[in-house]
Amino acid sequence: MSEKHVDEVSGVSTTGHEWDGIRELDNPMPRWWLWSFYATIVWAAGYTIAYPAWPLISDATRGVLGYSSRADVRGEMAAAEAQKAGYMADIASSTVPEILANDALRQVAIAGGAAAFKVNCVQCHGSGAAGSAGYPNLNDDDWLWGGSPEAIQQTITHGIRFAGDDDTRQSMMPAFADILDAGQIAAVASFVASLSGTPSKPALVEEGRAVFADNCAVCHGADAKGNVELGAPNLTDALWLMGGTEAEIARQVQSPRHGIMPAWGARLGETTVKELTVFVHSLGGGQPSTD
Known part of the structure; x- marks a missing residue:
């Protein structure tokens, strides 16, 4: 070696x-x-x-x-469920304005409403509640049927033009193709476009103003700012549900499209509807309570 x-x-x-x-x-x-x-x-x-x-x-x-770490997790979850049960009981026994006035309940309701929104509402209103053509944007302050907590709760509970609920929101814009001729429809479309922008045919605006006053003001108001009692939209704010070009306005006047929203009250229950109401109201466009 x-x-x-x-x-x-x-x-x-x-x-x-x-x-x-x-x-x-x-x-x-x-x-x-x-x-x-x-x-x-x-x-x-x-x-x-x-x-x-x-x-x-x-x-x-x-x-x-x-x-056992699993036993620890089960214990923590049980404690969280017990705390949640207390909040849910308070939400169930409170009105929406009362929930909004209680910061702790409001935060819980917003979280629950956000979860319910993702499951039931994003298919139409989008994941960010910004809507799309024919589906309202829930983030702005433009409300067809009112943006107060009470109005939002009513809309969610009973829906819009929902055949299965007797208390659903109802309004139907007539098809003016049966009432007005093509020239009058073009004129009123130019007038409506002029309320929030520059129409392509300014010469038709004055004629359209007269057509509007005779046929449209009864629902949309003489000032064209709409009527939440009828679900008639404000035509002066450049926010459009079915499109705001003159061609789109004329098409809606001629043969209107009417959206349908399900009534969620029977399907989700009163407590979840309250949570959805608080969540939608919190998105930024909610109006003060009417109580």
């Missing part, structure tokens, strides 16, 4: 490994490091005895201390 090589500078034996003339010193590990390493081995052995550690076929070793 050959003698170990000893480094001339340090006087320490080498391991016998050599790379390009460089040899590795055979220094022993520091004592503190070795004892720390041994301590971790002892700790690991004790941990596997005290706590759940080794997986079995359908379970795991339980540990002598009987600790």
Whole structure:
């Protein structure tokens, strides 16, 4: 057996490994490091005895201390459910204005309403409640049927033009193709477009004003600012449900499209409807309570 090589500078034996003339010193590990390493081995052995550690076929070793992280989670969830049950009972027994006046209840209702909205409402109003053509944007302050908490609750509960609910919101714009000729429809479309922008045919505006006064003001108002009692939209704010170009306005006058919203009261229950009401009211366009 050959003698170990000893480094001339340090006087320490080498391991016998050599790379390009460089040899590795055979220094022993520091004592503190070795004892720390041994301590971790002892700790690991004790941990596997005290706590759940080794997986079995359908379970795991339980540990002598009987600790269970799942039991901890179940306990935390039970406590959260108990707290939630208290809030839900308060929401169920409170009116929407009372919920809005209680900051803790309002926050819980908003969270519950946001969850219910994602399940039931995003299909039409979008994930951000911004709506799309024919589906109202719930973030702005333009409301067909009113944006007070009471009005929103009524709309959600009974829907709009929903055949299965006797208290549903009802209004039907007539098809003016049976009442007005093509020239009158073009004129009134130009007038309506002029209320929030520049019409393509300004010469028709005055004629359209007269047509509007005779046929449209009864629902939309003489000032064209709408009527929430009838679901008649404000025509002066450049916010359009079915499109705001003159061609789109004329098409709506000629043969109007009428949206339908389900009545959610029977399907979701009063408490969830309250949560949805508070959530929608919180989006930014909600109006003050009428109570």
